[in-house]
Amino acid sequence: MGKTEIYVVGGGSAGMAAAIEAARAGAKVTVIDENERPGGQLFKQIHKFFGSGVHRAGTRGVQIGRALLKEAEEAGVKTRLNTVVYGIYPGKRLGLICEDHTEELASPIIILATGASENALAFTGWTLPGVMGAGATQTLININRVLPGRRALMVGAGNVGLIVTYQLLQAGADVAAIVEGLPYIGGYGVHASKVRRAGVPILTSHTVLRAEGNESVERAVIALMDEKWQPVAGTEEVLEVDTICLAVGLSPLAELAWMAGCRFSYLPALGGWVPVHDENMESSLQGIYVAGDLAGIEEASTAMEEGRLAGLSAAEALGYLSLEVAEARKIEVRERLAALRIGSFGDGRAIAKRELLRARCKK
Amino acid sequence: MKQVAKKEGVRTTGIPSKEELEASPGYPNHEALERGPIVVIECVQDIPCNPCEMACPKRAITVGNPITQLPVFYAEKCDGCGICIPICPGQAIFRVDITYAEDKATVSFPYEFLPMPKKGDMVQGVNRAGEAVCEAEVLRIQRPKKFNHTAVITVTVPKNLAMEVRSIKRLKP
Numbered sequence: 052m053g054k055t056e057i058y059v060v061g062g063g064s065a066g067m068a069a070a071i072e073a074a075r076a077g078a079k080v081t082v083i084d085e086n087e088r089p090g091g092q093l094f095k096q097i098h099k100f101f102g103s104g105v106h107r108a109g110t111r112g113v114q115i116g117r118a119l120l121k122e123a124e125e126a127g128v129k130t131r132l133n134t135v136v137y138g139i140y141p142g143k144r145l146g147l148i149c150e151d152h153t154e155e156l157a158s159p160i161i162i163l164a165t166g167a168s169e170n171a172l173a174f175t176g177w178t179l180p181g182v183m184g185a186g187a188t189q190t191l192i193n194i195n196r197v198l199p200g201r202r203a204l205m206v207g208a209g210n211v212g213l214i215v216t217y218q219l220l221q222a223g224a225d226v227a228a229i230v231e232g233l234p235y236i237g238g239y240g241v242h243a244s245k246v247r248r249a250g251v252p253i254l255t256s257h258t259v260l261r262a263e264g265n266e267s268v269e270r271a272v273i274a275l276m277d278e279k280w281q282p283v284a285g286t287e288e289v290l291e292v293d294t295i296c297l298a299v300g301l302s303p304l305a306e307l308a309w310m311a312g313c314r315f316s317y318l319p320a321l322g323g324w325v326p327v328h329d330e331n332m333e334s335s336l337q338g339i340y341v342a343g344d345l346a347g348i349e350e351a352s353t354a355m356e357e358g359r360l361a362g363l364s365a366a367e368a369l370g371y372l373s374l375e376v377a378e379a380r381k382i383e384v385r386e387r388l389a390a391l392r393i394g395s396f397g398d399g400r401a402i403a404k405r406e407l408l409r410a411r412c413k414k
Numbered sequence: 415m416k417q418v419a420k421k422e423g424v425r426t427t428g429i430p431s432k433e434e435l436e437a438s439p440g441y442p443n444h445e446a447l448e449r450g451p452i453v454v455i456e457c458v459q460d461i462p463c464n465p466c467e468m469a470c471p472k473r474a475i476t477v478g479n480p481i482t483q484l485p486v487f488y489a490e491k492c493d494g495c496g497i498c499i500p501i502c503p504g505q506a507i508f509r510v511d512i513t514y515a516e517d518k519a520t521v522s523f524p525y526e527f528l529p530m531p532k533k534g535d536m537v538q539g540v541n542r543a544g545e546a547v548c549e550a551e552v553l554r555i556q557r558p559k560k561f562n563h564t565a566v567i568t569v570t571v572p573k574n575l576a577m578e579v580r581s582i583k584r585l586k587p
Binding site for chain 2: 098099100101102103104105108109110111114208220221223234235236239240241242243244245246247248249250251253255390391392393394395396397
């Protein structure tokens, strides 16, 4: 094995897909991940995925995760686990902390696939134990198989809030209600219908006012909000819950891209500040690619396709794929990506992604 | 819990309204239901998804391109096999047989909670809002490997509730 030509930072859906494509083309690829196993959030996605049936739709996320790891191994992708990339420096050098020492590595191409972090929501009592991110809840129940509590309040009716509510029920907990600040449910109707059938109310235009309890959460106080997002006096309700899960959006984990000097655009539809990129997922810096939630908050299927684009483009840049072969493959991937970004749930993201491409072309 | 007055519909309540269901090309009409067991597709939003199309051995469901189109259900081709029920990632497909008996119909639905009921159990049938609306007898539980951990449960319900009951109350361990 020769020297690594592509370091992929982050071994989730996007990073693994990128590594697989590049390695299959012949590039020497190493994935660096801070966790003890790669797969990112896929292993806690125990539900069946939407999408095109010819591309694993109907398969559970955890099964897609296992398949990706197998494909990566077969393609000869190397992984460095329990390793944190703390910085990125001129000359595409990465600073690493692995267990008891630090290291510095460099490669001609770097693919950043660092994912996202959960947004928080501050309210009275939000620091009490028992208030946690919905993603953290999902890790607890589906990876560690620990129930965070017996009865939860979910804040946010986007897909994450709806899915984690359903999975809390599957894990044996009760969910007292889902409150959603918007006057409508942001996630897919079918996810909402599942939790409604299971007896969980969804209260739109509602928020959590405060969490109460001595040592940890014992109650949540919720209320209706008016059009100006102000609580309506007299509508407060007390829910006996020991857990409050926050599913109020995600933000791209963009620190390394900032540090590298990538140009950014602010696009709320994609989660805030996002590094601009071209149709090959290359950032404003040559040889630094971005993919997945870092390049705009979407979901696992789009993250994998973006990863494939980045991997193919990186392999092409290194000379492992001819222009014709690479283009043909990339056109297929772009068509699948476009198909995942249509309809009332995809249009906003499609428009924002086009803005990112335009921003990349400027200068 | 206080439910504030709000408009109907899946986007505000999480429950597809009668109008939304009847306008959907996956929702069979009453004449089709009277012919025997068939599936009922309650998919009313343009999400990118099409596994149901390939699931059907009778080609009774088409989504086409783009895959955000709603599934179109050709009731006359459906023999009620129900293989599409566990395949639908949205758990939006059910099977209804209003010809089951004089006063009883069967409803089949996807189910992913433990403990599982057993055949012959009396359970509570719930509507789309999760409200218990009737006693239901568990007629059959299908969980073959190809269903990928989604069981399909069939219960008998009073005939007038065939288009209301869509699941059962979760059982406590």
